[in-house]
Amino acid sequence: MNEWIGERRDVVRKEMHRPPGEAPESGTDAVAIAGLSKSFGDVKVLHDIDLRIGKGERIVICGPSGSGKSTLIRCINGLESHESGAIQVNGHSLGDDRKSKLTIRKDVGMVFQHFNLYPHLTVLRNCTLSPIKALGMNKREAEEIAQHYLMKVKLSGHEHKLPSQLSGGQQQRVAIARALCMRPKVMLFDEPTSALDPELVREVLETMLELAGEGMTMLCVTHEMGFAKAVADRVVFMDGGRIIEVAPPEEFFRSTTNRRIQSFLSHVASPLESFVPPKAALA
Numbered sequence: 157m158n159e160w161i162g163e164r165r166d167v168v169r170k171e172m173h174r175p176p177g178e179a180p181e182s183g184t185d186a187v188a189i190a191g192l193s194k195s196f197g198d199v200k201v202l203h204d205i206d207l208r209i210g211k212g213e214r215i216v217i218c219g220p221s222g223s224g225k226s227t228l229i230r231c232i233n234g235l236e237s238h239e240s241g242a243i244q245v246n247g248h249s250l251g252d253d254r255k256s257k258l259t260i261r262k263d264v265g266m267v268f269q270h271f272n273l274y275p276h277l278t279v280l281r282n283c284t285l286s287p288i289k290a291l292g293m294n295k296r297e298a299e300e301i302a303q304h305y306l307m308k309v310k311l312s313g314h315e316h317k318l319p320s321q322l323s324g325g326q327q328q329r330v331a332i333a334r335a336l337c338m339r340p341k342v343m344l345f346d347e348p349t350s351a352l353d354p355e356l357v358r359e360v361l362e363t364m365l366e367l368a369g370e371g372m373t374m375l376c377v378t379h380e381m382g383f384a385k386a387v388a389d390r391v392v393f394m395d396g397g398r399i400i401e402v403a404p405p406e407e408f409f410r411s412t413t414n415r416r417i418q419s420f421l422s423h424v425a426s427p428l429e430s431f432v433p434p435k436a437a438l439a
Contacts, residue, residue, distance in 0.1 A: 184210050184211055185208050185209065185210060185211070185244065185247075186209050186210060186212075186245065186246060186341060186342050186373040187207070187209040187232060187244070187342060187373075187375070188207075188209075188243070188244040189205055189207045189208070189232070189241065189242070189243050190206055190242045191204050191205070191240060191242065192204070192205040192206075192228075192231060192238055192241035192242070192243065193205070193238060193239050193240045193241055194224075194227055194231060194236065194237075194238045194239060194397075195239055200397060201224045201227050201397045202224045202227060202231070202397045203396075203397045203398045204241070204398075205228060205241065205398070205399060207399065207402070209342075209373065209375065210373075211373055212371045212372075212373055213374075213389045213390070214368050214373075214376075214387050214388050214389050215374065215375045215376070215388065215389065215390055215391075215392055216376050216377075216378060216384035216387070216388040216390075216391050216392070217229070217375060217376065217392045217394060218377070218378065218379060218381070218391065218392070218393055218394070218420070219393050219394035219400075219420065220395060220420060223394040223395045223396060223397065224394055224396075224397040224398075226346050226347065226377055228377075228394070229266075229344045229375055229377055230346070231243065232245065232260075232264065232342075232344060232375070233245075233250075233257075233260055233261050233264040233344065234250055234256075234257035234260060234261065235266070237252060245260050245263050245341075246263050246341055246342075248260055248263070258290075261290075262290070262291070262338065262340075263340055263341045263342060264340055264341070264342045264343075264344060265335030265336060265338055265340035265342070265343045266335060266343075266344045266346070267328070267332050267335055267343070267344070267345045267346065268348075269346050269348065269350055269351050270351050271319070271324075271327045271328055271330070271331045272331065273319040273330060273331060273334070274319075275319050275320060276318070277318075278315065278316050278318060279306065279311065279314050279317055279318075279319070279322070279330050280299065280302055280303075280306075280315040280316060282319070282334050283298075283301075283306065283330070283333055283334045283337045284298040284301075284302050284337070286334070286338055287301060287302075287337050287338060290338070291338065298337070301339075302315075302333070302337050305333040305336045305337055306330075306333050308333065308336070308366070309329040309330070309332055309333045309363050310329070310363075311326060311329055311330060314330075323356060324351065324352045324356050325352055325356030325357075325360055326359075328348055328349070328360045329359065329363050332348075332360075332363055332367075341373060342374075342375070343367065343372055343373065343374045343375070344374075344375050344376075345364065345374065345377065345378065347377050347378060347379070348360055348364070348376070348378070349361065349378065350378075350379065357380070361380060361383050364376070364383070365386070365387060368387045379424055381409075381421070381424055384405060384408075385409055388404075388405050389404065390402055390403065390404055390405075391403055391404070391405055391409075393408070393414075393417050393420070395416055395420075400414060400416060400417065401414055401417060409421070
């Protein structure tokens with residue numbers, strides 16, 4: 157297992173141009189966040205967040221419940237507003253206006269915890285709706301792209317089923333395909349496996365593993381520490397609405413001296429037990 161994780165990390169870094177764990181140089185950011193703060197009423201949930209993600213970088217965000225992880229990534233595509241600070245995605249600044257949000261969302265795909273598929277639409281229609289409505293694609297082109305990504309997530313043949321006819325793992329893979337149909341430059345994953353039965357987690361993680369190997373810029377909020385160890389370029393630990401540490405996986409899991417992180421890791425599944433790689437990846 158340890159040998160596989162080492163090999164997997166070499167694969168997902170093959171297109172990176174900096175040492176593991178080092179922040180990107182200025183001008184190479186896929187996402188740049190500076191001084192970001194956010195409150196819900198009188199409760200401040202994000203405190204002066206600074207974070208830069210390079211193009212093609214895989215970031216795993218972890219931490220205890222209520223630490224602001226999901227709020228942070230929802231702020232990136234404007235699903236949540238923020239009181240202060242700045243967010244840029246591929247050089248485009250996110251503002252409160254509808255135009256800037258639409259510009260950002262064309263570059264950002266989002267996969268939610270509870271799938272958020274339209275229950276009355278077929279799998280194919282779920283995947284083609286946004287490209288047709290938001291990007292102005294014609295139906296034929298949108299369906300060709302949808303077929304391509306449904307094949308990529310191993311759901312060919314399910315195009316005309318309704319979400320209710322699929323398992324939870326299949327529904328989440330449809331959600332991933334739907335996001336990819338918008339041809340995003342950045343993918344956000346908000347605890348994509350937490351609503352799944354344990355036996356369905358693996359199939360979703362394997363799909364995300366493939367994306368990581370293809371160089372997709374990814375920010376993933378997850379408690380799957382095995383996935384973090386195998387795929388992440390850097391692990392971001394949050395607590396109390398603040399970023400406590402940003403480190404490459406080797407340092408985060410093996411040599412962190414932060415007692416809060418040590419306590420967190422002692423209460424989650426072992427990094428080597430929570431994600432078992434597919435046999436094909438070991439070949």
